Amino acid sequence: MDRPRRPTTSPFEFPPGAAFTWHSESDEPAPTRLSPVDDGLSADTALKRVRRGEFLRYTGDFHNAKQLLGALGRRLERPWQARTPLEAFRAERRARQQEHATLSRIVVALDRGYRLDLARAPDVAEACRQVWGEPTEDFTVVPLKQLLGMLGAAEWRRKGLAVPGLKGLIHPHYGVYLPTRTDYVELLAAVPDVNGQRVFDVGTGTGVLSFLLLQQGAAFVQATDCDSRAVACARENAERLGLSQRFQVTEGDLFPEGKADLVVCNPPWIPEPPKNRVDRAVFDEDSQFLRRFLEGLPAALNPGGEGLLILSDLAVLLGLRPPGWLEEQFERCGLTVVWKESTPARHSKAKDKADPLHAARSREITTLYGLVPTTRRE
Numbered sequence: 001m002d003r004p005r006r007p008t009t010s011p012f013e014f015p016p017g018a019a020f021t022w023h024s025e026s027d028e029p030a031p032t033r034l035s036p037v038d039d040g041l042s043a044d045t046a047l048k049r050v051r052r053g054e055f056l057r058y059t060g061d062f063h064n065a066k067q068l069l070g071a072l073g074r075r076l077e078r079p080w081q082a083r084t085p086l087e088a089f090r091a092e093r094r095a096r097q098q099e100h101a102t103l104s105r106i107v108v109a110l111d112r113g114y115r116l117d118l119a120r121a122p123d124v125a126e127a128c129r130q131v132w133g134e135p136t137e138d139f140t141v142v143p144l145k146q147l148l149g150m151l152g153a154a155e156w157r158r159k160g161l162a163v164p165g166l167k168g169l170i171h172p173h174y175g176v177y178l179p180t181r182t183d184y185v186e187l188l189a190a191v192p193d194v195n196g197q198r199v200f201d202v203g204t205g206t207g208v209l210s211f212l213l214l215q216q217g218a219a220f221v222q223a224t225d226c227d228s229r230a231v232a233c234a235r236e237n238a239e240r241l242g243l244s245q246r247f248q249v250t251e252g253d254l255f256p257e258g259k260a261d262l263v264v265c266n267p268p269w270i271p272e273p274p275k276n277r278v279d280r281a282v283f284d285e286d287s288q289f290l291r292r293f294l295e296g297l298p299a300a301l302n303p304g305g306e307g308l309l310i311l312s313d314l315a316v317l318l319g320l321r322p323p324g325w326l327e328e329q330f331e332r333c334g335l336t337v338v339w340k341e342s343t344p345a346r347h348s349k350a351k352d353k354a355d356p357l358h359a360a361r362s363r364e365i366t367t368l369y370g371l372v373p374t375t376r377r378e
């Protein structure tokens, strides 16, 4: 690590014992004690200290602090042999959680203007305001790893993200599911005529599926998401795309009130417990979201209406769901598949042979199911 001998100067003093606001995505309780550390700290010593439960407040150089995180991360990587995809998945998830818990003990302090207490620090104030709003205390303390994630997200939000088939860009917010996997988005092109239809978008995230359907001629979309960040993000994107007159989003569980001609949903697809707020976009404990979505779908449809469910088979490939489970759920909930369109996963992880889950990910298929209530078919 680059360790300058020259003294580093902090832009402000964070007095020992000062009150602060603590921000952590994983609901970890606020540290009761912060130990100041600087560029003289080696990664080996840092690892020993965080493993003993200490929170280390970095006060040295910003770039050295980032290098320390990288060095700690490399020390945590350990090879393991898995006999099944499920074992590989569980081991990988445990390792990621352990990595997250360890690295999150390297924290930094910010002042009331969200200035960072480190030499050579970038301006992080805008990224902090976007995620937390105005500060409520004189000091804020946050894991450096999270702050770096927030800076990356602020950059995505500023630049915007191109999505195949969408006219205009999506500007994602921190903590909202990013539509960088374009395979599932492209499946929407297979949807027959949506002209004039009233749509529900359940778990809207950035709102990307709603906007594609509105640009294809849908009359109005009512969207929901359980996460306030997604709601704010979708609302802002609707405005940017000039679609806010035909788009309404509310914070809530599953379906909006009333009925729709089309109900679209790209649910979290891994039936395992979420460990933090961001995980709720991907992890659905015991498939509760999916079961409840399918149970409620017939009642949410206008006569002649159709459900559009996007689902990857990764859970089956990992051994988290038995083959045929989804079809059983369709039958249990009185739903018939009237058409479907599938695509192999094309995201970068599907091609990464070093990924411990490569065997499953390289075979992953995502399918868009067109569903109608069974009684209508009889």
Ligand SMILES: C[S@@+](CC[C@H](N)C(=O)[O-])C[C@H]1O[C@@H](n2cnc3c(N)ncnc32)[C@H](O)[C@@H]1O
Pocket: 177, 178, 179, 202, 203, 204, 205, 206, 207, 208, 209, 224, 225, 226, 227, 230, 252, 253, 254, 265, 266, 267, 268, 269, 280, 281, 282, 289
């Ligand atoms: C896989 S993401 C899909 C986001 C977006 N529809 C897309 O396709 O990019 C799933 C979304 O469902 C939301 N979600 C999870 N549980 C929910 C619930 N019970 N009710 C509403 N939304 C939920 C998550 O916050 C997340 O935004």
